[in-house]
Amino acid sequence: GPGGGAALENANPLIYRRSGERPVTAREEDDELHDSIDDREIFDLIRSINDPEHPLTLEELNVVEQVRVKVNDAESTVAVEFTPTIPHCSMATLIGLSIKVKLLRSLPERFKLDVHITPGTHASEHAVNKQLADKERVAAALENSHLLEVVNQCLSARS
Amino acid sequence: CLENTDPRTRGRGIQLLSQVLLQCYSLLQEKEVLHLVLFYENRLQDHHLVIPSVLQGLQALSMCEVLSPGLAVSVLKAIFQEVHVQSLLQLDRHTVYSIITNFMGTREEELKGLGADFTFGFIQVMDGEKDPRNLLVAFQIVRDLIAKNYALGPFVEELFEVTSCYFPIDFTPPPHDPHGIQREDLILSLRAVLASTPQFAEFLLPLLIEKMDSDLQSAKLDSLQTLTACCAIYGQKELQEFLPSLWSSLRREVFQTASEKVEAECLAALHALSACLSRSVLSSDTEDLLDSFLSSILQDCRHHLCEPDMKLVWPSAKLLQAAAGASLRAYHCITRSVLPLLLEQYTKHPQSSQRRTILEMLLGFLELQQKWGHVEEDESALLSLRAPVCSVVFSALTDPSVQLQLVGIRALTVLGSLQGFLSPSDLELVVDHLVHLALHEEDSQSSEAAMEAAGSLAPIYPKVFSGRMVPRLEEALQCVSSSEWEEESSHNHCSLQQRCLQALAAVSTHTSIVKETVPVLLQHLRKVQKGSEAGNTRDVICVCQSLHRVALQCQRDAEGCGYFHQTAVPCLLAMAVQAAMPESTHPLLGKPLLEEEVLAAMVPVISTATTHLSPELAAQSVSHVVPLFLDGEVSFLPQNSFPCSFQPFEDGECLEAQRRLVALLMAFVCSLPRNVAIPQQERLLRELLVLSCSCNCPFTATTAAKCFAGLVNKHPAGKGPGQYPMGPCPLLAGEWLSLSLLSPGQQLDDILQLAVNRMEPGLAEGPCRAQALTLLLWVTKALVLRYHPLSSHLTDKLLGLLGDAELGPAAADGFSLLMAESPDVLHKGCHADVRIMFRQRFFTDNVPKLVQGFHRAGPDVKANYLKGLSHVLNHLPRPVLVTELPTLLPLLLEALSCSDRVVQLSTLSCLQPLLLEAPQIMSLHINTLVNQFLSLTSSPAMAVRIAALRCAHALTSLPITVLLPYKARVIRALAKPLDDKKRLVRKEAVAARGEW
Secondary structure, eight states, X not given: OOXXXXXXXXXXXXXXXXXXXXXXXXXXXXXXXXXXXXXXXXXXXXXXXXXXXXXXXXXXXXXXXXXXXXXXXXXXXXEEEEOOSSTTOTTHXXXXXXXXXXXXXXXOTTOEEEEEEOTTSOTTHHHHHHHHHOHHHHHHHHHOHHHHHHHHHHHSOOO | XXXXXXXXXXXXXXXXXXXXXXXXXXXXXXXXXXXXXHHHHHHTTSOTTXXXXXXXXXXXXXXXTXXXXXXXXXXXXXXXXXXXXXXXXXXXXXXXXXHHHHHHHHOHHHHHHTTHHHHHHHHHHHTTOOOHHHHHHHHHHHHHHHHTTOOOGGGHHHHHHHHHTTOSOOOOOOTTOTTOOOHHHHHHHHHHHHTTOGGGHHHHHHHHXXXXXXXXXXXXXXXXXXXXXXXXXXXXXXXXXXXXXXXXXXXXXXXXXXXXXXXXXHHHHHHHHHHHHHHOOOOTTSOOHHHHHHHHHHHHXXXXXXXXXXXXXXXXXXXXXXXXXXXXXXXXXXXXXXXXHHHHHHHHOOSHHHHHHHHHHHHHHHHHXXXXXXXOTTTOHHHHTHHHHHHHHHHHHTSSOHHHHHHHHHHHHHHHHSTTTSOHHHHHHHHHHHHHHHHHOSSHHHHHHHHHHHHHHXXXXXXXXXXXXXXXXXXXXXXXXXXXXXXXXXXXXXXXXXXXXXXXXXXXXXXXXXXXXXXXXXXXXHHHTTOOSHHXXXXXXXXXXXXXXXXXXXXXXXXHHHHHHHHHHHHHHHHHHHHTSOOSSSOSTTOGGGSHHHHHHHHHHXXXXXXXXXXXXXXXXXXXXXXXXXXXXXXXXXXXXXXXXOOTTSOOGGGHHHHHTHHHHHHHHTTSOTTSOOTTHHHHHHHHHHHHHHOSOHHHHHHHHHHHHHHHHHSOOSSOTTOSOOSSOHHHHTOHHHHHHHSTTOHHHHHHHHHHHHHHHHHHSSTTHHHHHHHHHHHHHHXXXXXXXXXXXXXXXXXXXXXXXXXXXXXXXXXXXXXXXXXXXXXXXXXXXXXXXXXXXXXXXXXXXXXXXXXXXXXXXXXXXXXXXXXXXXXXXXHHHHHHHHXXXXXXXXXXXXXXXXXXXXXXXHHHHHHHHOHHHHHTTHHXXXXXXXXXXXXXXXXXXHHHHHHHHHGGGXXXXXXXXXXXXXXXXXTTGGGOSSHHHHHHHHHHHXXX
């Protein structure tokens, strides 16, 4: 790992390439046609969220993948699985919260959100999932101004 | 008064004397100066209230040329001894610095006689200085002390301390600071001091190492930039002791930072260190530190290159490349170790994504080799690795991953540019790969990249490309266009043909190749224009696009440009004339060459082939083309036996097709350099005028109007610019015609008069109002561009038409034509007379009239004025717009509620940058802005919804206190577009809502 500085839990993580911007199709430019909300669109919302520790995005760390995003526009449901880089990652809840907040802010209210850890990839998977599913706890977490600031930092565009 | 017992009164006396001296120091005699100096020196011991005036007097005396030798030293000694400078006020301290600066400028030798005492004296003077104005002067004095070799003696460290205590500069100028000192001024000034001498090195380097670890990014950056500056004057001796810590700090920053700026500065500093060590002259007994420095870099970075998936691979590669890029010696040292490793890693990692990373790193090192041009035989690691490097690059070209192919193509381009690196057989293989990728690779990115690569390598190896690539492309082209193809594969054929045409154009980057490819393209054009299916039109356009690209690539080269013009232009004209011949069996339809879009594609070919012609060739060509159109003189065309005569300007139903070719005349004649005389110009202009006003075909009429405008714009002025009488236009006075008859040679004025005479009745009534408006627009544009005095008369005419129920909307759109860059005529590229500030001038002259017109207009035509206004604003440079904003904002806000989508869209795109750049002014209208933006987010037009959301997003740059009352409402309202049916709208809504 790098010498000096604050100790990171995982200093030289595996990194993955970013997928490019979604190309704009002629269909999308047609005023008349209806574009349904698809997996890629949801993935585009969350892939550029910053990791709380590294100057990398969740996509680059493979914490989120398009195949782990499931959306059903007609039934208004979205399910996102995320995979912490190491099984003891202490940031798992924060990452999940960031994803959840980003989706809450970006999706129409009709959607029911389910954000959880990819099964079998984290030591306290169950506890984290329970916290993320609990509406009241999420709301309470966002009342905490310190936590909200950290989440906003994860959601801010990179300089 | 000077002897008064009250210090205040004494002070006033001395102040008066000093003021007088400041006015008249240059008139003083040597003796008088001596006397005054002695008096003032003595007064330095006086009461502290008197001191400021004493210093002013000394400042005046320090500017005297007749100051006797020795006095400067004695004044300074007295100041150093008697005055505690830092307890004075800022202005008085500044006076002391001025005295020192003056003496340093004129009495350098005397001051140096003081030895290190002078330096010490100054150190005491500036110690503790706080004011940025004074610091700038003090830093300059220190720089001079060092640059002019004043004795520093034992005071090097003190001098360093007294300046380095300000590092890193932390200063924010107060708002509305009249002195205009910026933080950057102080930073640069201090850096110049710190990096001015190797004597500071032992003190400065530890300080820089410490500050690189600072939490403040600005401190990091300043330290790194200062280190880079120091490397320019340091040698190995200064750096030696600190190299390990410097390296570990730089490595730590590059490995950990999230900031591209910090990374870039670290790499620059490492580059500078490596360059400094490479440059140092070594004595026989010292060891070369470059080798040991580079080996510590290699030791820390090399192993990361073997982990192409891990985070540290790129930072390591960048560090190695920064060090290697500093000198040829450093390059050899690093690449000897790294290149074989990368080649080995490429083979070890089978996955395309990993190989891409490895090849990208390899490419970085190859690009560095480019810096030194040819490959040196004996030392280069690269030359001995030619075979494995080539095999890695070629394997990348055939990999299924497009991303890897793309890197391979870039690497190939670099290898090809290293002279003598590729063997003849390698080169043949290169061409084969490029042809294959260009024609048959499914992904268009790879295909395009291969064509680009061929284009950049062709001038280096013209023989290989013209001998091996062009014939292959020609063959493929013939093969595609002659074979009968099945319905389902026609798409492939079509794209293959297009690829062939593009590749032929791309590789035409050397005159010898152009001479091979242009005949192939023209031959192909002859073939495809004969068909009459829709597909042929597309094919013809493709050929024209390729010809245009070749023409662009030839422009810089006189021989190529001349060849292209002489070959392509007559050929294109001949084909077009042939197609326009009236034949009873072939009506106008079904001739691809006569279709508007095809003619529009031929225009840039002819235009580009004409703009850079030599004067001789241009004169020759114009003497052919103009008679062709005016008199049907076809003899210069190849294959010039036509069934009928060519008379595009004659009347007659069957000549409709011929008239369309005025587009080609326009392309040629409007692109000529301004000094090329056009034969029979007046007749030509008259014919164009008639055609533009009377032709029923909008395409032909518009083209004729554009051609007329293009010529008028370049026509030499009848009177010298600025000689036109101001005030009412002479036209209106009705004396104009007789005036022009009195002074012959005023062709331009004549022809403009003629144009106005034709236009005015046409605009008033009749079947040709639209044509007259088009002519008016183009002529106005031609004159507005060159600041012709008649332009204001024509613009007023246009403003008047905004109120016209029939022509109003078209006139409003015409403002966009006036302000925008036109692609084919009247732009700088075709030598038009375009004054740089014409848009600003048009704005100043006409926007008040537009605003006035808007207020006076009836409700049904108000939108026309808003539309015209928004076109003008849209094309105005931002800074002008921001300053004019306060007066126009009410109107723009009104325009937002206008129901015309064009007005809405252009107003929104006007307001968006203003929100970012002039938040103070916009804040005053927050309520209206929020309401209008939110309501436009549900417009039926997608483009308007997107623009409105972008504006809603831009609102967030207003001060937070302004936004807070609206926050909840906006966030609620923006929930709706999150569910918009269009994805592009949702994307903007997400961005806007997230920011709120």
